[in-house]
Amino acid sequence: MTSLVPLPVVIPLLGAALTLMLARRPVAQRAISLTALTATLAVSSVLLVLTVTDGPQVVAVGGWAPPLGIVLIADKLAALMLVVSTAVTLCVLVYSIGQGAADGDEETPLSIYHPTYLALTAGVTNAFLSGDLFNLYVGFEVLLVASYVLLTLGSTENRIRAGTTYVVVSLLSSVIFLSALGLVYAATGTLNMAQLAGRFDELPDNLRLLLQGMLLLAFGIKAAVFPLGAWLPDSYPTAPAPVTAVFAGLLTKVGIYAVIRTETLLFPDGRIADVLLVISLLTMVVGILGAVAQSDIKRLLSFTLISHIGYMLFGVALATEAGLSGAIFYIAHHITIQTTLFLAAGLIERRGGTTALDRLGGLGKIAPVLSILFFIPALNLAGIPPFSGFLGKLGLLQAGVDESGPLVWAVVAGGVVTSLLTLYAIGRVWNLAFWRRPHPQMPTAEDEADGSTVLLPRLMIAPTFALVAFSVALTVVAGPLFGITSDAAADLLSRTPYIEAVFPDGAP
Amino acid sequence: MTPNLVYVIVIGVLFGAGVSLLLERTLTRILIGVVLIGNGVNVLILMGGAFGTPPIVGDEPVEGMSDPLPQAMILTAIVITLGITAFLLALAYRSWQLLGHDEVQDDAEDTRIIELADRDEVPHADEDDDDLPNPVYDCAPGREAVR
Numbered sequence: 001m002t003s004l005v006p007l008p009v010v011i012p013l014l015g016a017a018l019t020l021m022l023a024r025r026p027v028a029q030r031a032i033s034l035t036a037l038t039a040t041l042a043v044s045s046v047l048l049v050l051t052v053t054d055g056p057q058v059v060a061v062g063g064w065a066p067p068l069g070i071v072l073i074a075d076k077l078a079a080l081m082l083v084v085s086t087a088v089t090l091c092v093l094v095y096s097i098g099q100g101a102a103d104g105d106e107e108t109p110l111s112i113y114h115p116t117y118l119a120l121t122a123g124v125t126n127a128f129l130s131g132d133l134f135n136l137y138v139g140f141e142v143l144l145v146a147s148y149v150l151l152t153l154g155s156t157e158n159r160i161r162a163g164t165t166y167v168v169v170s171l172l173s174s175v176i177f178l179s180a181l182g183l184v185y186a187a188t189g190t191l192n193m194a195q196l197a198g199r200f201d202e203l204p205d206n207l208r209l210l211l212q213g214m215l216l217l218a219f220g221i222k223a224a225v226f227p228l229g230a231w232l233p234d235s236y237p238t239a240p241a242p243v244t245a246v247f248a249g250l251l252t253k254v255g256i257y258a259v260i261r262t263e264t265l266l267f268p269d270g271r272i273a274d275v276l277l278v279i280s281l282l283t284m285v286v287g288i289l290g291a292v293a294q295s296d297i298k299r300l301l302s303f304t305l306i307s308h309i310g311y312m313l314f315g316v317a318l319a320t321e322a323g324l325s326g327a328i329f330y331i332a333h334h335i336t337i338q339t340t341l342f343l344a345a346g347l348i349e350r351r352g353g354t355t356a357l358d359r360l361g362g363l364g365k366i367a368p369v370l371s372i373l374f375f376i377p378a379l380n381l382a383g384i385p386p387f388s389g390f391l392g393k394l395g396l397l398q399a400g401v402d403e404s405g406p407l408v409w410a411v412v413a414g415g416v417v418t419s420l421l422t423l424y425a426i427g428r429v430w431n432l433a434f435w436r437r438p439h440p441q442m443p444t445a446e447d448e449a450d451g452s453t454v455l456l457p458r459l460m461i462a463p464t465f466a467l468v469a470f471s472v473a474l475t476v477v478a479g480p481l482f483g484i485t486s487d488a489a490a491d492l493l494s495r496t497p498y499i500e501a502v503f504p505d506g507a508p
Numbered sequence: 509m510t511p512n513l514v515y516v517i518v519i520g521v522l523f524g525a526g527v528s529l530l531l532e533r534t535l536t537r538i539l540i541g542v543v544l545i546g547n548g549v550n551v552l553i554l555m556g557g558a559f560g561t562p563p564i565v566g567d568e569p570v571e572g573m574s575d576p577l578p579q580a581m582i583l584t585a586i587v588i589t590l591g592i593t594a595f596l597l598a599l600a601y602r603s604w605q606l607l608g609h610d611e612v613q614d615d616a617e618d619t620r621i622i623e624l625a626d627r628d629e630v631p632h633a634d635e636d637d638d639d640l641p642n643p644v645y646d647c648a649p650g651r652e653a654v655r
Binding site for chain 1 (some may be wrong): 530535538542545546549552553555556557577578581584585588591592595596599602603606607612613615616617
């Protein structure tokens with residue numbers, strides 16, 4: 001069954017090629033994209049079941065045995081990330097199709113959208129599955145280059161401005177990553193992660209610290225942790241709503257995934273745990289203070305996105321089974337919820353004509369369905385029981401309380417404050433956009449009646465609803481899910497399942 | 509293997525020049541900076557492997573061969589840099605089309621803070637814009653609660 005492992009990368013890439021060839025036939029493009037992503041989701045789900053029952057699934061690409069060839073590995077962490085991320089990308093694809101259809105996309109099709117979107121998916125899945133540091137870099141590059149194109153889609157003035165910053169910052173992080181790879185290879189003579197795990201233990205401490213720092217810096221920029229995340233709230237909100245949603249859900253989480261993978265597999269000694277704790281505290285608090293000061297829903301959500309990255313980093317810094325398990329659960333929760341909120345923000349933009357809070361009002365009465373679609377994920381993000389946001393935070397904070405030390409307790413306190421401030425920020429959006437009287441400049445039902453626009457197309461409501469349902473489902477299955485994440489965390493900490501899956505006879 | 513000093517200096521110069529170009533505001537200069545750093549990284553990767561004869565099995569003894577893996581990685585990196593260079597050039601060209609220059613702009617938050625400072629106001633997200641009278645907002649329920 002290991003032949004399934006490359007499919008989540010291969011299917012979207014094939015789909016990207018096909019949709020590029022069929023650029024003039026939007027209907028065929030849509031059909032191919034939907035089929036490709038549905039198939040990827042199915043394969044990922046099978047992989048998750050396989051990894052839970054049989055352990056990590058490994059495939060040596062091209063039949064070249066490791067460490068000579070590149071390996072793809074689906075362990076529990078990777079498979080779980082695959083399932084959640086492909087489910088989210090599929091929903092966002094349906095949403096964007098709905099938006100395109102409602103805007104009369106038939107006459108002026110943006111033929112590049114579907115191939116790029118599928119390439120982005122392939123990059124994300126490749127990063128999750130990669131068992132080789134250089135292949136991880138390639139996965140990052142594929143998803144980044146695709147994201148450059150998606151962010152500057154239509155190349156309006158605003159998007160060019162935001163895109164420039166985004167591209168330059170991402171390039172810098174890629175260069176740091178690549179330099180780190182060059183140094184790692186020079187120091188150890190391999191880039192296979194399972195082999196590196198053993199070779200790093202033999203390196204001098206200072207050299208190892210340098211390599212760890214460079215990798216963390218590169219991943220930190222991608223994951224937008226403090227103080228490397230200032231590019232995010234400036235660039236994400238300018239993109240089209242579905243693009244922002246998929247970026248917010250996936251791209252930063254790929255960075256966090258890379259941090260978890262390298263910290264647990266390559267640098268398990270936890271020498272910089274204190275630094276990570278301080279960074280996670282600052283990421284949480286500074287991020288949410290930024291969110292409180294915003295007057296635009298999309299910018300506000302971007303700041304909550306940065307802020308909640310801090311929770312995941314907290315779990316990584318603890319490096320205990322409970323901490324890592326909480327972090328993995330929180331990633332799954334946060335991918336879903338942040339995407340849902342950005343999709344809802346896109347719906348608010350359609351219905352209210354803007355996402356600026358001082359020009360919105362009364363949406364609660366005008367669009368009750370939309371209010372529900374915003375309200376449930378918003379409460380979930382703020383960590384109101386019984387939603388998955390509450391369970392994830394509870395798991396992380398409990399893992400923190402189990403550890404002793406004033407620094408850990410400071411981060412726990414910071415986590416609670418961040419949660420409260422998230423509730424405040426979200427409550428402000430609710431007060432200003434959904435309560436009070438409607439703003440006179442907002443589109444009204446009469447605008448819709450003349451037939452030129454549909455304010456809330458069904459094909460955009462349905463995927464948002466599906467994601468809300470998915471996030472609620474995460475709450476319902478939280479027990480079994482926490483079971484999987486604790487197993488994944490235990491595997492990560494012991495390292496042997498991963499290494500033995502690649503080298504059954506011991507690492508060379 | 510001891511590193512060759514010439515390579516080390518070349519890498520240093522490429523990185524230094526690249527970084528100082530990255531700090532410029534014109535996209536074209538940033539692009540040249542990126543290309544320079546990219547080449548610096550390529551030489552850095554090349555230094556990571558053993559030097560020697562061409563790695564073709566059969567022609568040369570295996571012991572004296574150079575390490576082919578860094579060369580394969582550099583090829584990949586060159587292809588990626590090529591794609592990114594093309595994209596950045598297109599971005600710079602589009603920026604020139606729209607704005608008449610290709611300078612990196614201030615981000616929206618900075619602009620907002622500068623505007624507020626010019627008008628000598630404190631930042632307050634829920635404040636109305638002065639040039640946008642909004643009577644509905646001013647009598648809306650919940651306004652006091654928000655403050």
